[in-house]
């Protein structure tokens with residue numbers, strides 16, 4: 001009788017542990033399935049120019065004073081070559097590369113992303129001063145590295 005009770009207790013503990021493990025796995029799977037809007041996205045680097053939204057790089061209005069800026073850093077330049085951004089608007093930069101790792105740095109701002117083939121990196125910035133902003137590649141990427149530049153015009 002005594003042993004039987006102990007067995008029951010151990011069985012109860014076993015079942016409880018099983019539920020704990022299932023719970024952990026369930027929560028883990030749920031967390032992985034939830035992609036926050038600022039999270040990592042993947043893209044086929046061979047198909048960047050055919051894949052939305054990078055098939056049409058540039059500014060897209062997504063809110064009253066809010067934009068997505070889709071940028072491609074490639075050897076050796078940036079697409080779009082020139083972009084106009086409204087002053088004071090919230091701009092979500094999304095950057096990728098079809099070839100090798102590049103940098104995406106907007107001088108005079110805190111925007112400093114890596115353009116990685118297969119990934120889309122994000123950063124949100126609001127320009128509060130009008131003017132021309134120089135965009136540079138700050139990752140050595142080959143013979144044309146120094147010539148990788150473009151301009152963002154804020155007005």
Ligand code: CUA
Pocket residue numbers: 073074075076101102103137138139140141142144145146148
């Ligand atoms: Cu691209 Cu350096």
